[in-house]
Amino acid sequence: MDAARARLAIGLVDLTNLDDRCTAADVDALCARAAEHGTAAVCVWPDFVERAVAALSDTTVDVATVVNFPTGDERPFAVRTLTERVVAAGADDVDLVLPYRAFAAGDLEWCAAVLDETKAATGDHAHLKVILETGELVDVDVIERAARFAIEHGADFVKTSTGKSPTSASPEAVAAMLVAIADAGRTVGLKPSGGISTAEAADAYLVQAESVMGADYLAPATFRFGASSLLGALLPLV
Numbered sequence: 001m002d003a004a005r006a007r008l009a010i011g012l013v014d015l016t017n018l019d020d021r022c023t024a025a026d027v028d029a030l031c032a033r034a035a036e037h038g039t040a041a042v043c044v045w046p047d048f049v050e051r052a053v054a055a056l057s058d059t060t061v062d063v064a065t066v067v068n069f070p071t072g073d074e075r076p077f078a079v080r081t082l083t084e085r086v087v088a089a090g091a092d093d094v095d096l097v098l099p100y101r102a103f104a105a106g107d108l109e110w111c112a113a114v115l116d117e118t119k120a121a122t123g124d125h126a127h128l129k130v131i132l133e134t135g136e137l138v139d140v141d142v143i144e145r146a147a148r149f150a151i152e153h154g155a156d157f158v159k160t161s162t163g164k165s166p167t168s169a170s171p172e173a174v175a176a177m178l179v180a181i182a183d184a185g186r187t188v189g190l191k192p193s194g195g196i197s198t199a200e201a202a203d204a205y206l207v208q209a210e211s212v213m214g215a216d217y218l219a220p221a222t223f224r225f226g227a228s229s230l231l232g233a234l235l236p237l238v
Contacts, residue, residue, distance in 0.1 A: 001199045006237035009202050009230075012220055014064050014093075014191070016043040016228045018163065024051060031055035037231060040220040041093060046086050053090035062220075064093035064129070068114060070164035072097035072133065076113040083121035093127045094118065095191075095226075097162060100133040103146055112153060119154035129157035129191055129224075132177070135167025140176040147180035151188050159226060161194035168194025174205060178212045190217075193226025199233050 001009070015034045017026055027048045034042045034056070041062035044052050052063045065086045068074045074082075083094055096118045102110045115130065122128045130150035137143050147158045158177050161168040169192040181188045190213075192205045202225060209217055217223055 001203045001234075001237055003238050005203060005206070006199060006234045008218060009199070009206065009225065010234050010238065011038055011040060012218065012223050013039040013225045013227055013231055013234075014041040014043045014193075015039045015231055016163070016193075016226055018043065018045060018066065018069075022048070024048065027051055028055060031061070033231070034061045035059045037235065039231065040224055043093075043095065043226060046082060049086045049089040049091050062092035063090060064095055065091045066095045066097070066131075066162075067118065068097040068099070069095070069131075070097060070162040072099045072101065072131075074114075076110075076117040079114055080117035080121045083118050087122060087125050091126050093129055093157075094122050095129040095131055095159060097131045097133060098146060098150060100136050100146070103149070104137060104142065108149070111149065115150065115153035115155070127156040127189075128154060129159045129189070130155040131159045131162055131193070132173075133162055133165060134160045134170065134173035134177075135165045135194075140172055143173050144176040144180050147177045148183075151180060151184050155188065157189035157191050157224070159191035159193050161226075163194035163226065163228075165194075169196055169205070171204065171208060174208055178209065182212055187222060189222040189224065191224040191226055196225055196227050197229045197233060199237060202230055202234070
């Protein structure tokens with residue numbers, strides 16, 4: 001990866017801290033680092049959204065957060081209530097975990113209720129990124145169907161993983177998701193996330209997305225990396 005490609009990748013990173021012991025000081029440091037290097041966004045726990053929004057108010061860095069996270073098992077009303085709270089606090093992106101166990105079991109009604117309630121809460125105020133938890137769905141046909149389902153229910157992005165399961169992003173999962181994105185009939189973004197810690201791994205996903213969707217797709221409006229350590233691997237290259 002050359003310097004220009006590394007700079008491109010940095011501008012696509014959702015710099016993430018979803019550690020269970022994350023503190024306010026950790027969020028402040030995360031925001032300062034994101035602002036210094038020009039990442040696309042920070043991704044923080046819901047309780048830290050307001051703090052991150054304030055810290056980044058004079059920058060172009062967006063604030064993302066997570067709901068129904070990481071298990072995907074919360075009730076639709078509870079997910080909507082939390083989504084309304086983070087949107088009111090200023091979140092630009094809401095990363096929702098698809099109820100992937102329910103989806104795999106064929107309980108599409110429950111999955112639809114969670115997605116529809118969340119989409120109603122984000123509305124035009126925040127982007128909805130749906131986390132498929134591809135490492136748990138495993139089968140590429142199931143992953144493609146999950147991506148199509150999320151898109152049908154209003155996803156602005158589809159995202160691979162929470163980073164909390166043993167298997168996170170993979171080229172096979174991303175390939176299946178890109179099939180669904182290419183067929184969407186509208187613009188849908190892609191967010192490989194979890195376990196992406198090297199420049200080589202990041203570049204492989206960039207090449208994969210570009211080969212299907214074209215070079216213009218590699219922009220923050222349509223492509224993000226969810227990562228906590230990738231920035232450190234990219235900075236020495238610029």
